[in-house]
Amino acid sequence: MSTSVLSLADVHKSYNVGTAVEAEVLHGIDLELAAGEFVALIGPSGSGKSTLLNIIGLLERPTSGKVRIQGEEVTALDDTGLTRLRGRTLGFIFQFHHLLPAFSALENVLMPLVIERGRRDAEMRERAAALLDAVGLANAAEKKPAELSGGMQQRVAIARALAVRPPLVLADEPTGNLDTHTGDDVFALMRRFNEQHGSAFLIVTHDPRLAARCDRRIELVDGRVVAGAR
Amino acid sequence: MPFEFLVALRFLREGRMQTLLIMAGVTVGVAVVVFITALITGLQANLVQRTLGSQAHIVIRPPEEVARPTLDRASADIAARVESRAQRLRSIDQWEAVFARLAETPGIVGASPMVSGPAFASRGNASKSVAILGVDAELYRKVVSIEDDMVAGRFRPSGTDAVIGIELARDLGVAMGDKIRLATAGNREDLVTVVGMFDVGTKDLNRRWVFTSMKLAQNLLDLPGGVTNIDLTVSELFGAEATARTIAGQTGLLAESWMQTNAQLLSALRAQTASTLTIRVFVTLIVALGIASVLVVSVVQKQKEIGILRAMGASQGRILRVFLIQGGLVAVVGSILGSAIAAALVSLFARFVRSADGSALFTPLLEPSLFFTTWLVALATGVLAATLPARRAAKLDPAQAIRST
Numbered sequence: 088m089s090t091s092v093l094s095l096a097d098v099h100k101s102y103n104v105g106t107a108v109e110a111e112v113l114h115g116i117d118l119e120l121a122a123g124e125f126v127a128l129i130g131p132s133g134s135g136k137s138t139l140l141n142i143i144g145l146l147e148r149p150t151s152g153k154v155r156i157q158g159e160e161v162t163a164l165d166d167t168g169l170t171r172l173r174g175r176t177l178g179f180i181f182q183f184h185h186l187l188p189a190f191s192a193l194e195n196v197l198m199p200l201v202i203e204r205g206r207r208d209a210e211m212r213e214r215a216a217a218l219l220d221a222v223g224l225a226n227a228a229e230k231k232p233a234e235l236s237g238g239m240q241q242r243v244a245i246a247r248a249l250a251v252r253p254p255l256v257l258a259d260e261p262t263g264n265l266d267t268h269t270g271d272d273v274f275a276l277m278r279r280f281n282e283q284h285g286s287a288f289l290i291v292t293h294d295p296r297l298a299a300r301c302d303r304r305i306e307l308v309d310g311r312v313v314a315g316a317r
Numbered sequence: 318m319p320f321e322f323l324v325a326l327r328f329l330r331e332g333r334m335q336t337l338l339i340m341a342g343v344t345v346g347v348a349v350v351v352f353i354t355a356l357i358t359g360l361q362a363n364l365v366q367r368t369l370g371s372q373a374h375i376v377i378r379p380p381e382e383v384a385r386p387t388l389d390r391a392s393a394d395i396a397a398r399v400e401s402r403a404q405r406l407r408s409i410d411q412w413e414a415v416f417a418r419l420a421e422t423p424g425i426v427g428a429s430p431m432v433s434g435p436a437f438a439s440r441g442n443a444s445k446s447v448a449i450l451g452v453d454a455e456l457y458r459k460v461v462s463i464e465d466d467m468v469a470g471r472f473r474p475s476g477t478d479a480v481i482g483i484e485l486a487r488d489l490g491v492a493m494g495d496k497i498r499l500a501t502a503g504n505r506e507d508l509v510t511v512v513g514m515f516d517v518g519t520k521d522l523n524r525r526w527v528f529t530s531m532k533l534a535q536n537l538l539d540l541p542g543g544v545t546n547i548d549l550t551v552s553e554l555f556g557a558e559a560t561a562r563t564i565a566g567q568t569g570l571l572a573e574s575w576m577q578t579n580a581q582l583l584s585a586l587r588a589q590t591a592s593t594l595t596i597r598v599f600v601t602l603i604v605a606l607g608i609a610s611v612l613v614v615s616v617v618q619k620q621k622e623i624g625i626l627r628a629m630g631a632s633q634g635r636i637l638r639v640f641l642i643q644g645g646l647v648a649v650v651g652s653i654l655g656s657a658i659a660a661a662l663v664s665l666f667a668r669f670v671r672s673a674d675g676s677a678l679f680t681p682l683l684e685p686s687l688f689f690t691t692w693l694v695a696l697a698t699g700v701l702a703a704t705l706p707a708r709r710a711a712k713l714d715p716a717q718a719i720r721s722t
C-alpha cells in the first residue's frame with residue numbers, strides 16, 4: 088500500500104466531550120485514498136463532511152481511530168509536527184475562498200512557500216506567477232482579493248493550494264457558491280492539475296454532475312460511510 | 318523578508334485606524350516620558366549646579382578633639398563640656414600623605430587643600446568679620462567652578478593677592494587693585510591686594526569669603542605648613558556620601574559630603590526623581606494597556622486569517638511572533654516620533670520659558686542615554702504588551718476559525 092496517500096481506520100469524532108451536549112458526529116470511518124486519485128465526498132448537509140475533511144486536514148483531532156497521511160501516523164504528533172506535515176503534504180480549498188485580504192493574489196499564492204521556507208525570495212515569485220498564469224489570472228497578480236470575482240478568487244485559492252505541490256488537496260465545496268458555469272471552470276481546473284501534477288483530490292460537493300465526473304464517490308450519511316470507501 | 322515581518326507589517330497596514338491609534342498612544346507616551354525626564358534632569362542639574370557650584374562635594378577635616386579613644390565616652394557631662402568648648406584650629410595630620418592618597422582614589426576627580434579660619438578684614442574705619450580661605454588656585458579650580466562666578470579680575474590668589482566677594486567689596490568700599498588689611502585673633506595681620514571679585518549667588522558667602530594663597534593663610538592663622546581641610550569633587554555626585562564614609566573609615570578623619578550638608582536639597586532631588594519615576598511607570602503602563610487592548614481586538618478580527626495561515630502550515634510559534642512583532646514595530650515607530658516631538662518641545666521650552674530678565678531659567682537635558690533607555694523600555698513594553706494577544710492568536714483553533722465564516 089505504498090501508493091496510499093490517505094488512510095483512515097475507525098475514526099470517531101465527538102464534540103463537547105464530557106458535557107451534557109456531547110454528540111458523536113463521525114461513527115467509525117474507514118477510508119483509503121490512493122496517490123493521484125480524484126475523489127468526490129458527497130452526502131446531505133450535517134452528515135459530517137466538513138468535520139471529516141478537517142480531521143484529514145489535521146485541523147482537528149479525531150476522538151479515536153487512526154489517520155495516516157503519506158503513510159505517517161498522525162495521532163502521536165504534537166501541534167508542531169501536525170503543522171509541519173500539513174504545510175508539506177496538504178493543500179486546502181474552501182467554499183468561501185478564504186484568501187488573505189491584506190495580500191495580493193500573487194502573495195496569496197506564494198504564502199504557503201513563504202511559510203515553508205520561512206522567508207520570501209525571488210524564485211518563489213516566479214513559481215507563484217506561473218501558477219497564477221496556469222489558472223488564467225496572470226493579469227490579476229497584483230489585485231487584492233476584494234477586487235476579484237468569486238470565480239477568480241476560487242482560482243487563486245486553487246493556485247495557492249498547489250503552490251507546495253502537495254500530494255493531497257482537500258476542497259470543501261469549492262464550487263458551492265459559484266454559478267454553474269464558473270463552477271465547471273473551477274472543477275475543470277482542479278481536474279487538470281490532478282492530471283498534470285498527480286496530486287490527489289478529495290472534493291466535497293453537492294453537485295451530482297460534478298461528482299459524476301470524479302474517479303470515485305464516497306458517500307457519507309449521518310457520520311457513516313455508506314458507499315465508496317474503497 | 319521573513320514570514321513574520323511580512324505578515325506583521327501587512328496586518329498593521331491593513332488595520333489603519335487601530336494602528337494609527339496605538340502608534341499615537343506610544344508616540345504621546347514616549348514624548349511625555351522623554352520631555353518630563355529631560356525637564357527634571359535639567360532642573361536638577363541646575364539646582365545642583367547652583368548649590369554645588371561654590372561648594373565641594375566632600376570636605377575632609379581633622380577629627381573632633383572629643384573623639385579621642387582614651388576619653389571615657391560614657392561620661393556624658395565631660396563629653397558635653399568638651400563639645401561645648403570652641404574647637405581650636407588644627408591641621409590635618411600629615412595632610413600631604415592623605416592628599417596624595419586621595420588623588421589616586423578612583424571616583425575622586427579633584428582634590429584641593431585649604432587653610433581656612435576666621436579673621437577681620439578692614440579698610441579705613443570699616444571692619445568686617447570674614448573667613449580666610451587659603452588655597453592653591455590651580456587645585457581649587459578643579460574642585461569648585463569659581464572661575465564661572467568671577468565678576469571682576471581672575472581667580473588668582475597668590476602671594477599677597479586676594480580674591481573677595483562683591484558684598485565685602487561694597488561693605489569696605491574697595492575697588493580692584495585696592496588693598497585691605499586682614500587680621501586674626503593672634504594679632505597677626507597682613508595687607509593684601511584685591512585682584513578679583515566673585516559673586517557665588519549667596520550674599521552671605523559674597524560677604525564672608527576671602528581667598529588668599531595658602532602660605533598667607535598659614536601665616537595669619539598660625540598653622541605653618543598645615544591645612545584645615547581638603548575639598549574633594551567626585552565623579553558620581555550621588556555616590557558622594559558613600560565615598561565620604563569610605564574615606565572617613567580609611568583615614569580616621571571627618572569627611573562630610575554635600576548630601577549631609579544639603580539634606581533638604583537632597584530630599585527635594587529624591588522627591589523629584591521619585592515623581593518622575595512614578596510618571597514614567599504609569600505612562601508605560603497606560604501605553605502597554607493601550608497596545609494590548611488594540612491587539613486583542615485585532616486578534617479577534619483576524620481570526621479567519623490566522624486560521625488560514627495555520628492551515629497553510631504556519632506554526633503556533635510563527636503566529637505568536639507575528640503579533641509580538643506588531644507590538645514591537647508599533648513601539649519602535651512610536652518611539653522615534655515621540656522622541657522627535659520631545660526634542661521639539663525641549664527646544665520650544667528653552668526658547669520661550671524664560672525668567673523675568675529674559676535669561677533661560679534652565680535647559681532641559683536631552684541626553685542620548687535618555688533616548689536609548691526610553692526606546693528600550695518602549696520596545697520591551699510593546700513586545701510584552703503584545704504577549705497576551707499573541708498567545709491568544711497562537712492558541713486559536715484553526716478549524717473553528719475557518720468554519721466561522
Ligand SMILES: Nc1ncnc2c1ncn2[C@@H]1O[C@H](COP(=O)(O)OP(=O)(O)O)[C@@H](O)[C@H]1O
Binds near residue numbers: 135
Ligand atoms: N465545533 C462543533 N461543535 C459542535 N458540533 C459541531 C461542531 N462542528 C460541527 N458540528 C456538528 O457536526 C455535524 C456535522 O457538521 P459538518 O461536518 O459541518 O457537516 P457537513 O459539512 O456535512 O454539512 C453537524 O451536526 C454540526 O452541527
Ligand SMILES: [Mg+2]
Binds near residue numbers: 136137138
Ligand atoms: Mg460543510
